[in-house]
Each structure stands twice: as C-alpha cells, then as structure tokens.
Amino acid sequence: MWAVVESWRLLAQGLLVTLAISAATVALGTVIGGLGGLVLLYGALPLRWLWRVYVDVVRGIPQLVLIFAIYYLLPVVGINVPAVVAGVAALSLFAGAHMSEIARGAIGSIPRGQHDAARALGLAFWGRLRWVVLPLALPRAIPPWVNTVVEMVKGSALVSLVSIVDLLFAAQKILERTGQAIPLYLTLCVVYFLINFGISRLGGMLERRFAYKT
Amino acid sequence: MQYFFNYPIVLRQFDQLWNGLLLAIGFAFVSLLIGAALGIVAAFARVYGGPALRGVVATYVEVVRNIPFLLLIFIMYFGIPSLKLGLGTFRLRLDENGATIAALAIYAGAYLTEIFRAGILAVPRQQIEAGRALGLTGLQVAWLITLPITFRVVLPSLGSTLISLFKDTSIASAISVRELTYAGIQINLQTWRVIEVWSLVAALYLATTAALAAGLRFLERRFAIPGWGQ
Numbered sequence: 245m246w247a248v249v250e251s252w253r254l255l256a257q258g259l260l261v262t263l264a265i266s267a268a269t270v271a272l273g274t275v276i277g278g279l280g281g282l283v284l285l286y287g288a289l290p291l292r293w294l295w296r297v298y299v300d301v302v303r304g305i306p307q308l309v310l311i312f313a314i315y316y317l318l319p320v321v322g323i324n325v326p327a328v329v330a331g332v333a334a335l336s337l338f339a340g341a342h343m344s345e346i347a348r349g350a351i352g353s354i355p356r357g358q359h360d361a362a363r364a365l366g367l368a369f370w371g372r373l374r375w376v377v378l379p380l381a382l383p384r385a386i387p388p389w390v391n392t393v394v395e396m397v398k399g400s401a402l403v404s405l406v407s408i409v410d411l412l413f414a415a416q417k418i419l420e421r422t423g424q425a426i427p428l429y430l431t432l433c434v435v436y437f438l439i440n441f442g443i444s445r446l447g448g449m450l451e452r453r454f455a456y457k458t
Numbered sequence: 459m460q461y462f463f464n465y466p467i468v469l470r471q472f473d474q475l476w477n478g479l480l481l482a483i484g485f486a487f488v489s490l491l492i493g494a495a496l497g498i499v500a501a502f503a504r505v506y507g508g509p510a511l512r513g514v515v516a517t518y519v520e521v522v523r524n525i526p527f528l529l530l531i532f533i534m535y536f537g538i539p540s541l542k543l544g545l546g547t548f549r550l551r552l553d554e555n556g557a558t559i560a561a562l563a564i565y566a567g568a569y570l571t572e573i574f575r576a577g578i579l580a581v582p583r584q585q586i587e588a589g590r591a592l593g594l595t596g597l598q599v600a601w602l603i604t605l606p607i608t609f610r611v612v613l614p615s616l617g618s619t620l621i622s623l624f625k626d627t628s629i630a631s632a633i634s635v636r637e638l639t640y641a642g643i644q645i646n647l648q649t650w651r652v653i654e655v656w657s658l659v660a661a662l663y664l665a666t667t668a669a670l671a672a673g674l675r676f677l678e679r680r681f682a683i684p685g686w687g688q
Contacts, residue, residue, distance in 0.1 A: 301660070301664060304663065304664040304667045304668065305625070305660045305663040305664055305667075306625040306626070306627075306628035306629070306639065306663060307625075307628075308628045308629055308631070308639055309628055309639055309642070309656065309659055309660055309663060312639070312642065312643065312646075312656065313652075313656035313659075313660065316646060316652045316656065317652050317653065317656065320461070320652045320653065321461075394524065397526075398524075398525065398526040398527065399526070400526075401526035401528045401529060402526075402528060402629070404528070405528070405631075405632055412526065412528060412529060412532075416532070419536065423540070424540075425533075425536045425537045425540040426537055426540060426541060429529065429532065429533045429536075429537045432525070432529055433521060433525050433529065433533075436524060436525045436526060436529065437520070437521055437524045437525060440524035440525075441520070441524055444524075
C-alpha cells in the first residue's frame, strides 16, 4: 500500500491527464456526433455516403488500431504534434462515429407527424430542428450517450500505449520501481470505478431531468 | 507532399498478419465460450440466488464493466503472479496468452451476465409453470426450458459481444501477444510503411467483423423463435 501513498503525486497527475483526455474526447466526439447525426439523416448524398463510410469503418476496427494508425500517420503526412494530440484525435474520431449513430437514431426516431406539424406551423428547417425535433430527440440520446462517455473514460487508458502519462501509465511506472502490483491495480480499479459509476449516476439524473413530463 | 506506396514490402510479411488475425479470432471464440459459461452461472445466481450471492455477482459485474480492459489485462499478467498464490513449489502465473484469455473471459462474463439475466427474465412464466406441472425439478426446468429459450433470445447480444471481444483482442498487443495489432506494430517499426501497414491491418479487422456480423445474422434467422416479440 505504501507505494500508492508515496507516489500519490504521480498518480494524481496521471488522473488529471485521464480526466482531461476523457473530457476533450467527449466534447469533440459530441460535436462530431451531433453534426454526424444531421449529415446521416439530411446531408447531401456524397457527404452522407462519406460519413456512413467513416462511421462504419471506425466502428469496425479496434480503438487501439485507430490510435496507433493516427499516432504513426500524422508525422508521415507532415503533421508533427505531441502524442497526446494524436491520442485525443483518434479517441475523438472513435467517439464521433459512435455518437453519430446515436444522434441519427435519436433524431430519426421522432415520428414524422412531429416534423409535419412543425412544418404546418410555418417553421423552416432549422426552426423545426431547434424547437420541435431536437427537444424530443435529446432525452432519447442521453442513455446511449452516457454509455459512450463511460466507454471513452475506459478507452482513454489506451493512450498509455503511446507513452502518454495517464493514470494507467503512471501506475505502470510506479510498478516498475516498486513491484507493488496489487495495491496499485486495486487503487486504479477503485478510481476508474468511482469515475464511471459517478458518470452513470449523473447520467441517470440527466435522464430524469429531461424525461417527458406527461 | 509526395508519398510512394509500397505494398509489396509489407505483403512479404503477410503471414505474420494472417497468423495474428487467426490468433485474434481464436481468442475471441474461446473467451466467448468461457465468458458465456461464467455469464450463465452468474445470471442464474443473480436471478435466483440469495442476497449475498446476488451482491457478489452485482459487484463483479459493476466493477468489471467500469474499469478499462487494458487494466484488466495488466491485472491478469502482472498482478496475479505478484500474489504468489500456489501450493508447494507451484505458483499461479499466467503467460501472455493465458492472461489474455482470462481477461477477455472475465470481461465478457460481466457483460454476458446482464445479457443472460435479461434473457432469463424474458422467459414466459407459463413455460416454467408448465415444466413444474410436468414434475420437472428446478434444475431440469433451468436446463430443459429456461436455457434453450434464453439462448435463442440472447443470440443477437451474444453475437455483438463476440465482435466486441474480437476487437478487444487488439489490446493484448500491450503484453506482447502476437495477435494482429502486435504484428502491425512490428511490421510498422521494421518497414516504416505506415499507411500500407495500418490500412492493411484495418482492412483485416473490418473484413473479419463484417464476416462475423453476416454469419451471426444467418444464425439469428436460423434460431429465431417463430412469432417471438410480435
């Protein structure tokens, strides 16, 4: 247990990196996903196909392959950025693909009648989205979105494999020095569990907050 | 910028990628089998067990589903041997393949527990009561009635778990298991043909997930319960 107490500073720094990467990934992924949902439903044909290819390819390959591919690819195409940027880019693309499908499903599940009624009220496309369709679609998107957020916190641990000092990498470094595997791993289990359990709880509260009041 | 594609130099080591792919598929199927066994037992414990047993199962499910898979692999590979469990001169330790299968199976087991639980609860009461009325014991009802229906109900979820497991095998590259991603990293470092290597690796993963999905759709149609859910 001493290894954990003694090295708490390194672990805390790693935890901050894990949280920062997760937050950035979720934010970027949500933007990509929201846009993606609209493109997949209402986009012009070539754009819609391109987005479908992006979503299906990213969902069909492992997260880690995407991280390695982008990590090694960026320098080759002349983009020299720190590893953490490559990691966040890869994870965001992954989150964006999943969230595109979530947004498409949620928006697409709103009955045609709502669209038609909004049109009958004289609302233009963006007005229909803003005032009618999105308020109905949002509550449906929350549960799968929260699941994806948890997946992204878990997925953020993969960036330790491209030498980014996140929580897991910090633990591995301390492990090399002290050999105290079990106390370190137990601590990590507790920390990851608390983060993700907390997110699920918050998600449940969001769900109730935005549930239809009938 | 100028980039000259050179696939032949990468394809010369295609058998490394191919063997990695086969290993990954093998891992996925083996761990699905073990995970399903684990999941079925845990699901019955969760549905029919006492409060203590239910608590143990719930803890297992919640903890495993909320930690990164990479951490679970590290626990199996670095954590288990450090416990120095064993008898006499025997010490429990897992080699990299054993640790991978153990981690995948435990991971799958947690997800499958929830899936099987939903499947068990979906079995109509009348089916179970009819079995009891015929004089079957509790175990016979579970084996002859609940399980066959549950299996057919959960088959689609079982399939998506298999595909997730197959993709998760890539994480075993972290402990030097010679699966597809590990082969990709090795060839990448030898040849530095970044685009060729990773496009090929991605294509192999994509083709396999697509093939698995197609196979599963066939099985789902084959085993669908006529009239279920209508």
